[in-house]
Structure formats: C-alpha cells, structure tokens
Amino acid sequence: MMNDSDIPDGPLDRSDQRIVGALQINPRAGVAEMGRILGEHERSAARRVQRLLATRVVRTTAQYDPVRCGLGHTVQLRLTPRRGCLEDVAAGLAKRPDVPHVAAVTAGAGRLWCELLVPSRPLLHSLMADGVPGLPDADVLDAHITLRHFKTEAQWHAPVLTEEEKSRLRASMVQPLPGLADHYELTPTDRRVAETLIDNARVSLTDLAGELGFSTATAGRRVASLLERRVLHLRTVVDPALMGRPVEARVRLKVHPAGIETVGETLAACPDVLRCTAVTGSHNLLADVCLEHESRLYGFVVDRLGSLPHILDLDTDVVTHTYKRGPSAPGDDTLH
16 A cells, blocks of 8 residues: 655655656566666666565556456446545545545535456446445446447657657567457466566566466466457556646536447547546546646646537546555555
C-alpha cells in the first residue's frame, strides 16, 4: 500500500516524468536503453527508476485480458453507498482482487464508480438483483458491461516524450501475433508467470526463472508467449497528478450507433483521455480524462467533444478521489 508520506506534494520533476513516460510506453525497458533514448546517463536513469519504484510512486504490473482468457467480463458499476458508508464501501472494493479500479465522483451525495470482473452471467444477474456480494451498504445504480476497449489506462502515457523517443522504446517490445483466436486457455504455468508479472512487471528473467524453476530461456519464452497472444498486458501505474494532470473526470456519452466507432477512435487518440470504452446502456461510451486544470475540462467538453458528430448527450463527473488504480499485487491491495 502506498502511504500518504510517499506521495510527492506536486508533480514530479521533468526528468522523473520522462522516466515514468518511458516506463508507461515500455514497462520492461532496461535502464541502459532508457538512458540512451532519453539522453540521460545510465547511472542517473537507474537511480531515478529505483527511487520511483522503491517509494511506490509508480508500479509496474500486468493485467489479464479477461475475455480472451475466459475469466469473465468487466462491468462498470455506478454505486451509491448509504449515508456515512462511502469510505468503508470504497475500502472494501479496493481490497477485492476482482476490482481493479475504484473512484469517487461529484455526482449526487456520494457516488462511486468501480470496475468489477464478473465471471458468469448468473453472477451478473445476482449483482443487479442483490448488489455487490459482501458490500451490503451500497446500492447499484447502473451496470455497464464492457463491449469494446478503444483505449485502456494501460495504453495511456503522459505526453512528455517525443515521437522518436516513443518509437525507439516500442522497438524492443514484444509484438502481438496476427490472426489470434478469440480464446486462449490458460495453463497453470501461464498463471504462475502472469501472477509474477502482476506483482512486478520488471522482474528479470533470471529472477523469474529462479522463482518458478525454469531456465532463463524458458522464462523468456513464457513471458513472450503471454504478451504475443495478448493474454496479458503490461502496465505502469501512476497517478496522473504526478505527471502534471491533477484533474480527472468521467464522461458518459450517448452516441448514435453509426458514430460509436468514430467517436471512440478519436477519443482514444487524444492524450487527455486515460481510457475509452464502449458499453451497454443508453450512455454507450465511457471516457476517463485527465487534465492540467478545471478550465481545460470545459475546453475538452466544448471543443473536443463539441466538434464530434453523433454525440447525442453527455454528462460529466469530476473524480474527487481514486481509491484504487490497477490490479492488486500480493501485499499491496491499493495504489492511490
């Protein structure tokens, strides 16, 4: 868990932001590689990476693709905790391994959004009928099933690097294979490798091999296989405020069906957008944004969204606090 004392009072300095930006592009990039690309001495880059990771300012992790792995579907829940229970409900959600994201927003008298992995349709039905298991003090207002990710938070990176730097960082990444099947059956060994990467995406192949009883070459092939088959996605978790973007908001969009693809792809390409997802419900597109200040949110709504065709309606909630950002790691239930 990240303590408040670990969190810097303001944005990271420019050099730290560029290191974090490199880790966002390629969480497993070596410090020598980052130093060459960013024009920083290897020892300096190593010190910065070590400090940022040791203080939990950033965390490198991984996330399953639940649909490809047959683990279920992600559902975006809008919840109303009972009066006086918001903190307890948020803490309860943050402790759950099936909840990778929890945030409080300005709408209503204490509202929460969370992302929940639901492994089966019967459980989805009981969710709407009986609420979230183990959380009797929260009512479910909406449950939006994820239909398509246009952009995930794992794909967001702060705009602090040049296009050439980003291209060079991506060059050493494992690339997905073309023409993959829609489903991949995880083996017990796959799960062991994946869980180690979820705990620490920068684990060395030597350490991974020693922990799991493989050769280093086998460990490398196992990691590459999970990434090539898009079973697992690497991610660097960081509070956008540390990257100079302290204002976060969730925008719910009602988009004409003919325009969902266009609007989704356009928003996915925007550096202000953390993630963009097509979902079920009358508001069929959800977008989370992070910005430098509140006035930019007005500009985003008026200029960015206002210029897009097919948007029929929208509502915007400012995020007041994020209780969890990213998958749980052993011994680290939350990352603020």
